[in-house]
Amino acid sequence: xxxxxxxxxxxxxxxxxxxxxxxxxxxxxxxxxxxxxxxxxxxxxxxxxxxxxxxxxxxxxxxxxxxxxxxxxxxxxxxxxxxxxxxxxxxxxxxxxxxxxxxxxxxxxxxxxxxxxxxxxxxxxxxxxxxxxxxxxxxxxxxxxxxxxxxxxxxxxxxxxxxxxxxxxxxxxxxxxxxxxxxxxxxxxxxxxxxxxxxxxxxxxxxxxxxxxx
Amino acid sequence: xxxxxxxxxxxxxxxxxxxxxxxxxxxxxxxxxxxxxxxxxxxxxxxxxxxxxxxxxxxxxxxxxxxxxxxxxxxxxxxxxxxxxxxxxxxxxxxxxxxxxxxxxxxxxxxxxxxxxxxxxxxxxxxxxxxxxxxxxxxxxxxxxxxxxxxxxxxxxxxxxxxxxxxxxxxxxxxxxxxxxxxxxxxxxxxxxxxxxxxxxxxxxxxxxxxxxxxxxxxxxxxxxxxxxxxxxxxxxxxxxxxxxxxxxxxxxxxxxxxxxxxxxxxxxxxxxxxxxxxxxxxxxxxxxxxxxxxxxxxxxxxxxxxxxxxxxxxxxxxxxxxxxxxxxxxxxxxxxxxxxxxxxxxxxxxxxxxxxxxxxxxxxxxxxxxxxxxxxxxxxxxxxxxxxxxxxxxxxxxxxxxxxxxx
Numbered sequence: 001x002x003x004x005x006x007x008x009x010x011x012x013x014x015x016x017x018x019x020x021x022x023x024x025x026x027x028x029x030x031x032x033x034x035x036x037x038x039x040x041x042x043x044x045x046x047x048x049x050x051x052x053x054x055x056x057x058x059x060x061x062x063x064x065x066x067x068x069x070x071x072x073x074x075x076x077x078x079x080x081x082x083x084x085x086x087x088x089x090x091x092x093x094x095x096x097x098x099x100x101x102x103x104x105x106x107x108x109x110x111x112x113x114x115x116x117x118x119x120x121x122x123x124x125x126x127x128x129x130x131x132x133x134x135x136x137x138x139x140x141x142x143x144x145x146x147x148x149x150x151x152x153x154x155x156x157x158x159x160x161x162x163x164x165x166x167x168x169x170x171x172x173x174x175x176x177x178x179x180x181x182x183x184x185x186x187x188x189x190x191x192x193x194x195x196x197x198x199x200x201x202x203x204x205x206x207x208x209x210x211x212x213x214x
Numbered sequence: 215x216x217x218x219x220x221x222x223x224x225x226x227x228x229x230x231x232x233x234x235x236x237x238x239x240x241x242x243x244x245x246x247x248x249x250x251x252x253x254x255x256x257x258x259x260x261x262x263x264x265x266x267x268x269x270x271x272x273x274x275x276x277x278x279x280x281x282x283x284x285x286x287x288x289x290x291x292x293x294x295x296x297x298x299x300x301x302x303x304x305x306x307x308x309x310x311x312x313x314x315x316x317x318x319x320x321x322x323x324x325x326x327x328x329x330x331x332x333x334x335x336x337x338x339x340x341x342x343x344x345x346x347x348x349x350x351x352x353x354x355x356x357x358x359x360x361x362x363x364x365x366x367x368x369x370x371x372x373x374x375x376x377x378x379x380x381x382x383x384x385x386x387x388x389x390x391x392x393x394x395x396x397x398x399x400x401x402x403x404x405x406x407x408x409x410x411x412x413x414x415x416x417x418x419x420x421x422x423x424x425x426x427x428x429x430x431x432x433x434x435x436x437x438x439x440x441x442x443x444x445x446x447x448x449x450x451x452x453x454x455x456x457x458x459x460x461x462x463x464x465x466x467x468x469x470x471x472x473x474x475x476x477x478x479x480x481x482x483x484x485x486x487x488x489x490x491x492x493x494x495x496x497x498x499x500x501x502x503x504x505x506x507x508x509x510x511x512x513x514x515x516x517x518x519x520x521x522x523x524x525x526x527x528x529x530x531x532x533x534x535x536x537x538x539x540x541x542x543x544x545x546x547x548x549x550x551x552x553x554x555x556x557x558x559x560x561x562x563x564x565x566x567x568x569x570x571x572x573x574x575x576x577x578x579x580x581x582x583x584x585x586x587x588x589x590x591x592x593x594x595x596x597x598x599x600x601x602x603x604x605x606x607x608x609x610x611x612x613x614x615x616x617x618x619x620x621x622x
Contacts, residue, residue, distance in 0.1 A: 049307040092356040093397065095363035097303075097345075100356075168363075170370045175487065177367070207309040210316040212329050214487040 050179040050205040051096040052164070060201040061106040064185050065114060073196040074158070074187060075118040081157040082120045083187070085111065089159060094166030094181060103183075104160065122156050158187045158196065175214035178206035259289050267298075273315060276305035277331040280341050280564045287344055288620065292351070299345045305330070306338050306368075322495055326488060326560040336433075336479040337564045339365040339381050346387060347426070350616050355391050362388040369479070380482075382411045383474035383571050390575065393419060394614055415471055417575035423609050425576065427458045427470050427587060429621040430569025433477040441499055441557035443492035447481035450569050455589040455597045455621050458572045462585050469594070470572035470587075477569055495557035502552035509545030513538040568620065578609045589621045 039045050041054040069075045074083075085108035087100040112121050123130075130153055136142045137149070162185045170177045180202070187197040249268060256264045263282040270278055283298035310316050310330070318324040332338065342365030349358035362384045369381040379385070389404035408415065431450030438446045459467040516538035520531050585607070589600040600621060607617050 049309055051307060091395075092360060093400070095360050095367060097349075097357045097360045097364065168367045168370075170367060210310040210313060210320075210329075211491070212316050212320060212326065212488045213310060213332050 048207075050168075050177055050207050052094075052098050052181060056181070056201075056203060057102055057106060060183060061103060061110060063201060064107055064199050065110045067199045068111060068187070068197060069114055069118070071197045075115060077118075080115075080118055080120045082122050082154055083111075084122050084124050084156045084159040086123075086125050086160070088125070089161040090163070092164045094164045095168055095179070096164070096166060096181070098164065100164070103162075103164075107160075120154075122154055124156070127153070156190050159190055161186045161188055174208060175211065176206055176208045178204060180204040257286075257289065257291055257294075260286055260291065260294065272330060273328070274331050274562065276302050276333060277562055277564065279305070280333065280337065281566055283341075284344055284564075284566050287348065292348065295344075296348055299341060299348070302341050303345060303364075306332050306341060308332075320491055322498060322555045325556040325558045326492060327558065327562060329560065331560075331562055333564060334435075334480065335368050335483055336381075336476060337567070338368040339384060339479070340476070340564065340567055341365075342368065343384060343387070346384075346391075347616060347618065350391070350424075350614060353613070355395050355614075359388055359391040359395070362391065380411050381474065381479060382408060382415075383573070385411070386415070386417075386473060386573065390417070390421070390424065412471075412473065415473070415573075418577040421575040421577045422611065422613075423576040423578055423583075423607070423615045423617065425460065425470070425574040425585060425617045425619065427460070427572040427574070427619045427621070428568035428570070429453070429455045429458060429572065429589060431622070432563065432565050432567035432569065433480040434565075435480075435559075435561040435563040437559040437561050439496075441492075441496040443489070443496045443557040443559055445486070445489065445559040445561070447477065449477045453569065453597075453622065454591050455600060456570055456592055457590045457594055458621070459588045459590060459594065460574055460585050461588075462576065462578070463583055464586075467588060468574075470574045472570055473573040474571045475569070476567055476571070489559075492557045492559055495555050499552045499555040499557060502548050502555075506545045506548030506550075506552060509541050509548065511545075513540075513542035513545060516541070580609050580611045583607055583609055585617065585619075587619055587621075 042058045087104045090100050090104055137144050165182045166179050168179045183201045185199045186195045188195050252268055253261045253264045263285050267278040267282055279298045279302035283295045286295035315330045318328045342361045346358045346361030365384045366379045369379040385408045389401050393401035430453040434448045436446045438444045458470040460470050461467045517535055520534045585605050587603045589597050609615050
């Protein structure tokens with residue numbers, strides 16, 4: 001009887017040892033994949049950090065768009081002003097690596113759609129393309145378009161300028177990292193230099209990495 | 215009864231070979247046609263890096279992307295380098311708040327190396343450094359500066375609202391890029407910061423060529439101390455150069471400024487919080503080993519001494535021996551559990567980093583120029599096995615030229 005109990009002890013010990021061996025992994029990465037799924041661009045995704053992310057870009061551009069459309073100096077004029085909204089005067093001084101065009105393109109496209117003629121947008125970054133076509137038309141290589149000609153490409157009344165700035169802080173004891181972003185937007189009169197509209201978007205994110213990375 | 219004994223014997227016979235087979239799992243992976251197909255169209259020089267990236271999976275994804283990105287950058291495969299380093303930075307910036315691998319790395323039964331690799335601060339900073347250099351080469355100075363600033367944050371060590379960092383190379387690059395962008399005030403402030411760490415460094419404010427010379431091999435990580443739970447850094451091996459002289463267009467040799475010692479950056483960070491967890495694992499292991507050993511010894515003594523002591527009937531003596539046998543099994547189990555605790559520190563490291571980075575900021579006339587590099591020891595005696603290197607580059611008035619050279 002006692003002998004059987006002893007045997008059970010030994011058997012259990014061996015089973016434990018054998019089950020330990022079963023955790024061996026081959027060198028080939030055989031992790032199962034995950035099917036693609038769409039995520040809401042206006043909410044934090046499954047992978048998030050403390051930099052500028054999709055939800056920041058969408059809410060920032062939406063807010064700026066609404067603000068600009070409610071500004072009489074911009075959207076309440078009798079003659080729709082010509083506006084340049086691109087990244088040529090939008091500078092990134094922050095510690096977040098970002099493609100600035102993601103902000104200015106979304107802003108311009110949404111403004112263009114929502115303004116419904118209250119503002120006219122110039123695509124100055126396509127100047128070379130426009131100049132090439134104008135030259136071809138005027139040299140007779142191609143015919144004129146159906147909408148007539150102008151003496152020169154349209155001049156602008158306003159241009160968007162802006163800056164992305166950030167202030168980061170790290171606490172080594174808690175492993176917390178936080179980054180405050182301040183993104184400023186100004187619409188500048190290209191004749192007088194007056195900033196007819198200005199807006200700002202701010203956010204601060206804090207995250208704490210797992211203790212094993214601190 | 216006899217049949218039962220035979221059954222036990224057979225069971226033991228089945229279990230024992232299973233144990234012995236644990237030791238015979240081959241370490242060399244079998245031929246892998248899938249892998250061969252995957253790396254077939256990759257550049258020859260990068261095939262080993264691609265192979266590791268593919269086979270080592272998510273746990274080493276950041277590490278292998280760092281290795282691949284740097285190898286590709288040096289070999290001139292800039293597109294591969296960009297995407298590999300971008301993936302590495304994505305991994306670095308991901309906040310691991312609730313990850314399974316992080317949980318495992320904290321547990322007693324897994325080594326720290328089970329966690330997804332994000333690198334120590336010097337490795338993360340260097341990933342941003344190389345990505346920043348590529349942004350400079352692409353003419354995107356704003357994102358270059360963002361990369362250098364992010365690298366600085368990785369190295370920061372101060373509390374609360376402010377951060378300080380002594381990664382002079384990144385500070386210098388942030389200052390230089392800010393100057394090129396026309397942010398004079400920012401540049402002045404950052405140069406002031408640099409001056410605290412490198413008071414003898416000066417550079418022409420209108421420099422149009424930046425030469426970065428990398429010497430030696432990467433610092434190494436070693437697991438030391440009881441249970442190999444202490445992470446130690448050692449300077450890379452098999453090189454002696456740690457100074458560089460350069461001659462521009464055949465002029466006399468001048469010393470490049472030794473801006474950053476990567477080994478110093480690695481080894482001067484102090485303790486990590488995970489070290490406390492590893493230390494606790496060592497304590498657990500040692501305590502249980504000692505207790506298990508004591509139980510086994512006591513059981514052994516009881517079994518030996520029971521027949522000699524006058525404890526009554528044979529039945530009583532049998533009981534003592536059975537209890538002793540049980541204690542021996544518990545002791546063995548406790549020792550088994552103890553030796554299965556894994557306190558080893560994570561020694562994976564970015565192994566194709568340099569040991570030092572030297573800097574020369576030059577203002578020169580637009581056109582083609584050549585620079586010759588001589589690699590020396592600290593006393594400026596040329597390292598015999600290293601031939602001089604000559605590099606030709608174009609300088610511009612309105613554009614920054616970046617030249618990166620490696621000693622080996």
